[in-house]
Amino acid sequence: MKEGVIIDLLKKLFKNDKDVSSKNIAKERLQFILIQDRIKLSPGEMESLKEELLAVLSKYIDVDSSNIKMEVDRHDDMMALVANFPLKRSV
Amino acid sequence: MRNAISFRVSSKGVIINLNSEMKFSDIADALMKHTEEASSFFTGVDIFLNCSGRVFSLKEMQELIDIVSRYEKVDNIYFLNEQERVRSRATDTVLINRTIRSGQKLKYPTNVVIIGDINPGAEVVAGGDIIVLGKLRGVVHAGATGSTDAQIIALKLQPTQLRIGNIISRSPDETKIPESIRPERAYIKDGVIFVEEMKF
Amino acid sequence: MAGKAIVITSGKGGVGKTTTTANLGTALAMLDRRVCLIDADIGLRNLDVVMGLENRIVYDIVDVVEGNCRLEQALIRDKRQNNLFLLPAAQTRDKTAVTPYQMQELVSKLKEEMDYVLVDSPAGIEQGFKNAISGADQAIIVTTPEVSAVRDADRIIGLLETEGFKEPEVIINRIRQDMVQKGDMMDIDDMIEILAIKLLGVVPEDENIVISTNRGEPIVLKPEKSRAGQAFNNIARRIDGEELPLMSLEKDTLLKKIKRIVGLS
Incomplete structure (x- = not known):
């Protein structure tokens, strides 16, 4: 019990839990939701878009399918869908 | 009389x-x-x-x-020799057995008796008297056809606004709200709306 | 001289549009500007209550458009600032009682007399929202640091852009610096990055707002007592053209930080 408190305290003092802090969860969820809102795609359609893109790209290049990122960027009047397909390091 | x-x-x-x-x-x-x-x-x-x-x-x-x-x-x-506009007191009475909530507006040419409250944001307009067996917190207009001898009675009179005939009065900005229920009556006297406690 | 009409909107309800409208209106009036507030939330009026003027309403916006009274008869003069007016919403009607065209006429009439016309929009994106934005030259979006509120703000920004609003600006309301520092609340940069519009101001969460609403006295009347009041005053000055740096939100002192970590505060 006492140990738990101390560990908690230490964790707080040296906290490196930035990525799991609820603000970052909020931000990520929000970004994902807004992609769908802005381009009016349902999560299902988004997923199949991702898969189809992946299938096409995989024909030509080796893609790291676990790290794909898709975002909608806004600059002034323009919106762009930015898809990020990291390449697998050639072994 | x-x-x-x-x-x-x-x-x-x-x-x-x-x-x-x-x-x-x-x-x-x-x-x-x-x-x-x-x-x-x-x-x-x-x-x-x-x-x-x-x-x-x-x-x-x-x-x-x-x-x-x-x-x-x-x-x-x-x-x-001006015939007064029809100011005979409304003789019919409508009985309403519920609370009048914000956004609701009742309008009757008769007297109105409400068993329930009139909440803030609600409005009741009557040709004759308005009697509220409950708390009056909204806007009420008695004698809406111009009758200056209409009256408003409530068990707890805390209106946003009272109107009788063509006279309007609002509650003072700094109000001390009495906790107890005490029936009060509002009526026109010398062109002003008066409120008095009803003694029994 | 024609004034400027600004709509205050949010999409999501409960983020503080009405409080913002009441405070910015009062603050602009305190800067000696002639200001008229319009409550466009027909059927759910509230601005009158926040301003403490509910017992003075005889005519409302629907009476004006239906010709039951003249515009001047429906305007309620504020009890503290004599250059501040309120055009109240009707409570016993619904949003369809006014058309966007009527709203536009009304706003342009008021602009002739006023320096600022602030329109308090209802929540939602339906007819009430469409009414509220017609006639406005500029839009202010109010949001809070919550996923749902920011999402709705984004939707509203999109709709406003489609309607031709050039540069909508955002006010971030109810931010809690203690939670931001713990990483439990999105910070200003997070939200501005996502929404990609100009930040007009930040208002800290402040329990004095509840008290001022209870009393029907906008908090800017006593800014020395509250950080939210100061923030609204600053925003009003920015609207009025002053270049004013963003209020620095309180930085935690080391002592406070330690206290919080060990659970003392």
Whole structure:
């Protein structure tokens, strides 16, 4: 019990839990939701878009399918869908 | 019971309405009484005696002029014969057995009795009296057809606004809200809305 | 001289549009500007209550458009600032009682007399919202640091851009610096990055807002007592053209930080 408190305290003092802090969860969820809102795609359609893109790209290049990122960027009047397909390091 | 005489101030002077349904002697007495109690009530104004559709004899008119002359400094006395707009009190009554909530508006040409509250943001308009067996917190308008003898009664009178006839009054900005339930009555007196506690 | 009409909107309800409208209106009036507030939330009026003027309403916006009274008869003069007016919403009607065209006429009439016309929009994106934005020259979006509120703000920004609003600006309301520092609340940069519009101001969460609403007295009347009041005053000055740096939100002192970590505060 006492140990738990101390560990908690230490964790707080040296906290490196930035990525799991609820603000970052909020931000990520929000970004994902807004992609769908802005381009009016349902999560299902988004997923199949991702898969189809992946299938096409995989024909030509080796893609790291676990790290794909898709975002909608806004600059002034323009919106762009930015898809990020990291390449697998050639072994 | 309606009064034998009633007063109304117009831009030209003071109008004294003489109740056409009452005996001449009652009217004369009431007027006499008022001149005695309030001889300086009107100063430097013209007085219009409204016969309200009734025909007086020359003698009766002379008597009325004599009485009215007892007011201090009356400039001129005129006779009018304006039929009052239909101001007979509403005789029908509507009974409502629920609370009137914000955004709801009730409008009846009759008297209205509400068993329940009138919440803030609600509005009740009645041709006659409004009686609330509950808390009155919204806007109510009694005598909406112009009747100045309509009244508003509530077990707890905390209105946003009270309107009787064409007179509006609002609750003071700094209100101390009494916790206890005590019935109050609002009515028009001398062109102002008065609120008094009802004693039983 | 024609004034400027600004709509205050959010999409999501409960983020503080009405409080913002009441405070910015009062603050602009305190800067000696002639200001008229319009409550466009027909059927759910509230601005009158926040301003403490509910017992003075005789006519409302629907009476004006239906011709039951003249515009001047429906305007309620504020009890503290004599250059501040309120055009109240009707409570017993619904959003369809006014059309966007009527709203536009009304706003342009008021602009002739006023320096600022602030329109308090209802929540939602339906007719009430469409009414509120018609006639406005500029839009202010109010949001809070919550996923749902920011999402709705984004939707509103999109709709406003489609309607031709050039540069909508955002006010971030109810931010809690203690939670931001713990990483439990999105910070200003997070939200501005996502929404990609100009930040007009930040208002800290402040319990004095509840108290001022209870009393019907906008908090800017006593800014010395509250950080939210100061923030609204600053925003009003920015609207009025002053270049004013963003209020620095309180930085935690080391002592406070330690206290919080050990659970003392």
